[in-house]
Amino acid sequence: MSGPNAMNPSESPVSSRRDFLKTTTRTAAGVSVLSGITIPYVHASVNDEVKVALIGCGGRGSGAASNALSVGPPTRLVAMADVQKNRLDSSFDALSSKHPDRMSVSEDAKFIGFDAYKQAVDMLKPGDIAVFATPPAFRWVHYKYAIERGVNIFMEKPLSVDGPTSKRMLELNEEAKKKGLKVAVGLMCRHCRVRGELYNRIQDGAIGDLILARAYRMQAPVASCFSKRRPEDTPELIWQIQRFHSFLWASGGAYSDFFIHNIDEACWMKNDWPVEAQASGGRTDRGDYVDQNFDHYSVEYTWKDGSKFFFEGRNITGCRNEFSTHVHGSKGMAIVSTAGHLPAKSAIFKGQTRDSSATVWRAPSPEPNPYQTEWDDFLDAIRNNKPYNEMERGVKASLVTVMGRMAAHTGQIITYDQMLNCPYEFAPGVDKLTLDGPAPIHEDANGRYPVPLPGVNRDREYAMADVVVPKAPEPPAAPAPAPAPAPAAGAQKS
Numbered sequence: 001m002s003g004p005n006a007m008n009p010s011e012s013p014v015s016s017r018r019d020f021l022k023t024t025t026r027t028a029a030g031v032s033v034l035s036g037i038t039i040p041y042v043h044a045s046v047n048d049e050v051k052v053a054l055i056g057c058g059g060r061g062s063g064a065a066s067n068a069l070s071v072g073p074p075t076r077l078v079a080m081a082d083v084q085k086n087r088l089d090s091s092f093d094a095l096s097s098k099h100p101d102r103m104s105v106s107e108d109a110k111f112i113g114f115d116a117y118k119q120a121v122d123m124l125k126p127g128d129i130a131v132f133a134t135p136p137a138f139r140w141v142h143y144k145y146a147i148e149r150g151v152n153i154f155m156e157k158p159l160s161v162d163g164p165t166s167k168r169m170l171e172l173n174e175e176a177k178k179k180g181l182k183v184a185v186g187l188m189c190r191h192c193r194v195r196g197e198l199y200n201r202i203q204d205g206a207i208g209d210l211i212l213a214r215a216y217r218m219q220a221p222v223a224s225c226f227s228k229r230r231p232e233d234t235p236e237l238i239w240q241i242q243r244f245h246s247f248l249w250a251s252g253g254a255y256s257d258f259f260i261h262n263i264d265e266a267c268w269m270k271n272d273w274p275v276e277a278q279a280s281g282g283r284t285d286r287g288d289y290v291d292q293n294f295d296h297y298s299v300e301y302t303w304k305d306g307s308k309f310f311f312e313g314r315n316i317t318g319c320r321n322e323f324s325t326h327v328h329g330s331k332g333m334a335i336v337s338t339a340g341h342l343p344a345k346s347a348i349f350k351g352q353t354r355d356s357s358a359t360v361w362r363a364p365s366p367e368p369n370p371y372q373t374e375w376d377d378f379l380d381a382i383r384n385n386k387p388y389n390e391m392e393r394g395v396k397a398s399l400v401t402v403m404g405r406m407a408a409h410t411g412q413i414i415t416y417d418q419m420l421n422c423p424y425e426f427a428p429g430v431d432k433l434t435l436d437g438p439a440p441i442h443e444d445a446n447g448r449y450p451v452p453l454p455g456v457n458r459d460r461e462y463a464m465a466d467v468v469v470p471k472a473p474e475p476p477a478a479p480a481p482a483p484a485p486a487p488a489a490g491a492q493k494s
């Protein structure tokens with residue numbers, strides 16, 4: 001498992017009162033309510049069993065499935081899919097020992113390969129849930145199929161890694177909305193009850209106008225964000241998938257995968273998405289590491305009213321660590337999160353310092369785990385047929401994250417519209433990958449991958465000539481055609 005959030009997550013994301021921008025009624029803390037969604041034509045009633053298929057059986061997928069199976073009965077895991085059998089097997093074992101009564105995954109419901117997601121989704125009926133917890137490169141592929149099959153979807157963050165896949169996700173979502181599918185996004189802090197309460201207080205003016213936000217995710221390197229040269233006996237594609245935080249095509253890199261939570265919660269509190277970003281970043285002495293990540297990023301996001309959001313990201317050992325989000329207003333300031341996702345320990349202060357004598361409000365403790373509350377809210381919407389589609393704001397959070405990363409990687413100001421319309425797709429044809437086929441990007445003779453060069457590559461994040469587009473498998477050769485009859489005298493060639 002990579003990251004801190006497997007079966008027992010220690011991490012912890014919304015919704016809003018204005019449809020993130022338009023919802024007009026006050027949100028119950030953390031519950032998503034978006035407008036413009038058709039009432040679904042199929043839904044599970046309170047007593048129906050909701051079946052779940054897990055696609056991507058790693059750390060978070062196993063954790064999400066466990067959260068799904070922990071919601072009041074009846075939910076049931078019926079299918080699992082992965083590209084690595086060992087990951088599927090260990091996930092199956094862990095889930096079986098924790099939820100023996102909720103597991104019905106027979107041997108012929110365990111699927112391996114890049115097409116395994118189709119077989120797992122085919123085990124579901126409309127009203128059931130497909131869980132997507134692969135690296136994010138595959139989200140649009142899996143989302144497209146699940147929409148065609150008419151099932152509800154829970155998908156992990158991030159939802160997209162570049163401009164074209166963000167746009168594609170938004171387009172696909174129009175179809176999901178027409179079908180009234182319930183769609184949940186694993187930005188679980190949006191379902192954190194105390195952050196939801198803080199959001200409501202800020203919208204009610206508790207800190208005045210929000211004029212500054214600052215967030216930090218400064219930590220030692222985690223998960224697979226730093227990689228040394230690939231072992232010769234591991235094929236390049238599977239190695240890139242195992243070490244997906246190291247590759248921009250697979251994860252959006254350390255920036256997208258790790259930093260999105262803090263970026264999203266700051267934007268939630270502001271009730272807006274930034275219109276542009278400028279940034280710096282780089283690689284310090286990275287020795288023989290071959291991945292594509294910078295190890296530090298410093299980003300200035302600008303909201304459309306001119307107010308600023310500063311984000312500091314670092315993956316370096318031996319430095320001071322911080323994992324928090326703060327917002328400042330004309331009358332006071334607030335802690336959104338103190339040290340990680342859970343507990344948030346949100347608080348509001350008079351003035352601009354965290355001086356306990358100036359405390360206006362402090363979150364009650366203990367806090368419910370948002371990894372569980374996001375599932376409670378999702379299942380409640382499915383069972384009670386409430387509109388529920390978190391996709392649009394999940395894509396916007398992913399895109400704004402990509403915007404900051406691209407600003408740092410190119411050394412340019414990048415606007416929201418530029419990012420959305422950026423033509424460079426990291427892994428075109430990711431839907432055609434095969435287990436024994438080529439990876440989307442290749443190492444050089446020294447085993448290294450292209451890294452961003454700010455100021456050199458100004459309109460793309462690295463030398464995109466390195467992107468390899470997989471070809472669709474050749475169809476079987478057709479039998480030789482019978483010899484054509486001789487053209488009639490006087491016939492024209494078209």
Ligand SMILES: NC(=O)c1ccc[n+]([C@@H]2O[C@H](COP(=O)([O-])OP(=O)(O)OC[C@H]3O[C@@H](n4cnc5c(N)ncnc54)[C@H](O)[C@@H]3O)[C@@H](O)[C@H]2O)c1
Nearest residue numbers: 002003005056057058059060082083084087133134156157
């Ligand atoms: N919400 C959170 O706090 C949180 C925490 C951790 C991870 N995540 C997200 O969950 C996702 C998975 O992260 P993880 O830490 O579980 O990684 P992981 O490597 O532990 O698991 C990913 C699994 O997906 C499988 N996989 C890869 N490509 C696949 C494909 N095309 N089809 C089927 N299976 C495939 C891998 O073999 C692996 O078993 C990422 O998007 C990550 O950002 C979210």
